[in-house]
Amino acid sequence: MGDPHRVGVVGLGVISRAYLDTLANHPAVSIAAVADLDASRSAAVAATIPGAEAVSVQRLLDRPDVQTVLNLTIPAAHAEISLGAIDAGKNVYVEKPLAVTFQDGGTIISRAASAGVRVGCAPDTVLGTGTQTARAAIDDGLIGRPLSASAVMVTPGHERWHPQPDFYYAPGGGPLLDMGPYYISALVHLLGPVRAVVGAASRLRAERVIGSGPRTGQRIPVQVDSHVTGVLEHANGALSTITTSFDGVATTAAPIEVHGETGTIAVPDPNVFDGEVRLFALGGSEWRVLEPLAGYAEASRGVGLIDLVRADGRRPPRAGGDVALHVLDTMTALLRSAAEGRRIELTTVVRRPALVPLTPFGDWTA
Structure with missing residues (x-):
């Protein structure tokens, strides 16, 4: 080696x-x-x-x-x-x-x-068995032709737990740029690249109060929109809706659902590596949990760097800069769309990253 x-x-x-x-x-x-x-x-x-x-x-x-x-x-x-x-x-x-x-x-x-x-x-969480199993199920035709997806992230804000949360509410922060990479990266792995977006955004309040650490009780300014929602038009024709919010309290929505002609896949939180992937087939009566089909098993942050190192120029890294730029293009276009009130076409084109074969913990850590 x-x-x-x-x-x-x-x-x-x-x-x-x-x-x-x-x-x-x-x-x-x-x-x-x-x-x-x-x-x-x-x-x-x-x-x-x-x-x-x-x-x-x-x-x-x-x-x-x-x-x-x-x-x-x-x-x-x-x-x-x-x-x-x-x-x-x-x-x-x-x-x-x-x-x-x-x-x-x-x-x-x-x-x-x-x-x-x-x-x-990052994120390399989407290389774990959660997102990758859902992607394998879609590729295997378990839901037929993919038509749409929904992605939902609702939280009251990171200032409740982070001792230095200022950057979350400064330019470059906000729920979309902070948490959106997990959800949009997963959608790119699941459905492929995005060609255009329509967005809307709002800001609940002008200040936040730090809730933990030595600065507890200190007020910090909110300089960015704290609730962002939008529609992503994928190159394959599927439509994804996304909501990222630092203004809500909780949600019962699945982090991501992908809907096809013959079934729906419920995808676990893309901010973690694993979790249950559930399938509801057309004509069925209940959700069925799928066994892991793909992904780095029991993975943790840093596996994307390991994937890059082991690629060694022979193949594109699965958590590569090209995907990250496309995700950034998607997010900044959503924010521009919200500000300008119009549909925006993206300027980047990216290939869907290669599926991660089901890789046991002992194989990727060796």
Whole structure:
């Protein structure tokens, strides 16, 4: 298998622990360096990973032994760090979204292509057995010709649990750019690319109150729309409706449902890797739970980076930058549509990622 692929991690906030738990002991990769604006945090994390060094961001980008930069910074910094890594000749795997603006996302992809490096991007949750089993069932014809889908995410807001929630309500945040990548990425895997969108949006209140941590009770401004809904026209003719909200309380709706001529598939939360996939067939009397048909079993965050490393240029990574740019195109077009009151055609075209064969835990972790 050769030497492990050497990774440098930039950004050691809340989400980093999930990635490090997956990657730190994986034989395909080695965490060579970690960096954060908080040097004490970098040192503390490095102390838990044998062989990892705590360094500054610039030193990490300059290190010749780092082959891929795992970019876990806040969304506003995604483009800056990713472009710095690309300019240093390194691959990038970035937490979602790819960038705050479609222009920045396009620059990342085009500059990576010119530099001959690869780009991967979260979410990789859609590579687990939940979304992939649903995709396999659709591909196998279990619901006939797909006609439509619905995707619903309703929550009262991340400020209730996140100690530093400011970026969720700043430009580049909001429910669509934060949570939309999970749902739209899943819809692309399930139904293929999107060709046009129509959107609408609203904002419930101008301030939010932090509900946990040392800043409990502090008010933060809401600078973005906090409820976004829309219709996605897929290239295959299917129509998906999507609702992402930081203004609601709860919902009984399935996270995603896909409707076909002969059945409906209920898809589990695309923010997790597994969960029950249920089928209701035309003429049936009840929902039937499907056994896992595809996907990385018992997967965790970071499996998308493993998929990219093991692709090694021989095939497109399944959580690739091209898909992430298309998802970003879809989301920013929805927001533009809401602001301008018109249907917007997308400018990107992407191939549906390859199905993940059913891969037991011991196979993808070995």
